[in-house]
Amino acid sequence: MSLRKDCPGCGRTQLTRPFLLESQPVVLNYRFASPAESEAVPRRDIQLVQCRSCGLVFNANFDDSVIPYDANYENRQCFSPAFQNHLQHLATSLNHRYALRGKRILEVGCGKGDFLKGLCKLTGARGVGYDTTFEGDPGSPRSQVEFHRRYATAADITKPYHLLICRHVVEHVGPIGAFLKELHALAAAAGDPVVVLETPLFEWIVQNHCLWDVFYEHCNYFPRTSLAYLCRNAGFKVVAHRAVFGGQYQVLELRLARRKVALKLPGIPTAGALSTFAKSASADRRRMLATLQKQSLQGSWAIWGAGAKGVALVHLLPENPPQFVIDSNAAKQGCVIAGSAVPIIGPTDPRLHSVPAILIANPNYTAEISKSLHELAYTGRTFSFQA
Ligand SMILES: [Zn+2]
Numbered sequence: 001m002s003l004r005k006d007c008p009g010c011g012r013t014q015l016t017r018p019f020l021l022e023s024q025p026v027v028l029n030y031r032f033a034s035p036a037e038s039e040a041v042p043r044r045d046i047q048l049v050q051c052r053s054c055g056l057v058f059n060a061n062f063d064d065s066v067i068p069y070d071a072n073y074e075n076r077q078c079f080s081p082a083f084q085n086h087l088q089h090l091a092t093s094l095n096h097r098y099a100l101r102g103k104r105i106l107e108v109g110c111g112k113g114d115f116l117k118g119l120c121k122l123t124g125a126r127g128v129g130y131d132t133t134f135e136g137d138p139g140s141p142r143s144q145v146e147f148h149r150r151y152a153t154a155a156d157i158t159k160p161y162h163l164l165i166c167r168h169v170v171e172h173v174g175p176i177g178a179f180l181k182e183l184h185a186l187a188a189a190a191g192d193p194v195v196v197l198e199t200p201l202f203e204w205i206v207q208n209h210c211l212w213d214v215f216y217e218h219c220n221y222f223p224r225t226s227l228a229y230l231c232r233n234a235g236f237k238v239v240a241h242r243a244v245f246g247g248q249y250q251v252l253e254l255r256l257a258r259r260k261v262a263l264k265l266p267g268i269p270t271a272g273a274l275s276t277f278a279k280s281a282s283a284d285r286r287r288m289l290a291t292l293q294k295q296s297l298q299g300s301w302a303i304w305g306a307g308a309k310g311v312a313l314v315h316l317l318p319e320n321p322p323q324f325v326i327d328s329n330a331a332k333q334g335c336v337i338a339g340s341a342v343p344i345i346g347p348t349d350p351r352l353h354s355v356p357a358i359l360i361a362n363p364n365y366t367a368e369i370s371k372s373l374h375e376l377a378y379t380g381r382t383f384s385f386q387a
Contacts, residue, residue, distance in 0.1 A: 004060040004062070007051035008177055008178075009054050011177060015060070016052065023044070024043060024215060025315065027068060029074055035341035038336045038338055047061040048060075056221075057226075069132045076331070082368055087115055090198075100162065103161075104126050105163045119165075125162075128146050128161075129148070130147070130150060153186075154189040160193075162194070163193050164195045166196065167199075171219070172217055174219050177233070180234035184235045194253055195252075197227075197231070200221070201243055206277045207271065212385075218308075223272025233263060236257055237254065300323060301323065302322050304365070304369050305361035310361035321342055322355075324343045328372075330346065347376060353378060358381075359385065
């Protein structure tokens with residue numbers, strides 16, 4: 001496959017040179033029942049480039065048809081108290097500002113529906129969610145929350161909504177410019193609700209040298225000014241835009257723009273430049289391997305967190321894989337890490353005590369993981385690769 005030559009956000013063709021991550025598994029957030037099944041996952045090169053006009057970072061080698069977004073796609077993070085806090089805070093603040101009791105909420109890309117269910121329970125609102133990876137009870141038009149296992153189109157929207165939520169979707173969508181226009185059409189059909197977007201913030205990845213936050217499922221990485229520009233370009237106005245979850249994510253609140261205004265292209269922001277990230281990547285990887293070596297952790301370490309960051313770490317360090325990955329999501333325990341034979345175990349598995357050191361994949365979870373390990377009477381140490 002040849003590399004994409006135009007920006008999927010703004011359509012312009014002035015792109016930076018690519019940053020290559022070779023032969024990565026095309027899906028990390030997926031339940032594989034056996035090592036054979038997991039090791040057979042297709043691999044592709046990731047070729048990140050940045051658009052010099054709008055600042056979008058994207059994988060120019062992306063092909064969404066190789067990613068299985070079905071019921072075995074498993075990316076719930078709701079088992080972590082820190083993540084629960086983040087969701088709770090988002091739900092409470094939306095309710096505080098938009099008084100959602102009795103109102104209607106639409107969620108596009110709702111995953112297994114946990115956030116929508118929680119939000120409706122908290123606020124007394126009614127919810128309708130769409131996602132191809134949804135599993136469980138879909139409810140009915142008479143229940144408080146109702147789910148559809150497919151993509152939503154503007155033709156599906158026959159009633160007005162007060163809120164349209166789209167969390168952790170835009171980083172997965174190849175044709176992002178077209179998608180934001182579709183989202184605009186959905187919002188128009190829904191009677192101009194507040195549209196809430198949440199997605200990782202590229203500046204955090206650059207600042208933290210977080211190489212393990214780049215993976216195939218995420219075809220787009222948004223510097224702040226880039227996402228705001230692309231939303232405005234799709235016909236939205238940006239009502240609010242803030243960094244959340246320790247700066248890892250950004251949340252935008254959008255409404256339909258009443259009139260078209262001439263937009264200035266943001267270009268590449270200094271703090272969100274792919275070239276800065278790429279320049280230190282090799283040294284960052286060597287530093288990670290050196291840390292393992294210095295601590296004499298040849299194959300005798302583990303990672304806490306089988307989310308995308310933890311799985312990406314396994315693939316970043318093929319020379320020195322961990323013995324296992326620990327995760328509190330029961331749906332993942334007993335499975336193996338995508339593209340490897342590394343098993344996923346639960347925190348109470350006795351194997352936990354066989355490793356002298358455990359790496360914390362995401363710094364936001366340090367406090368709760370340390371607390372769990374203390375309660376489990378784990379006598380080893382924890383460490384992190386955070387720059
Ligand atoms: Zn662009």
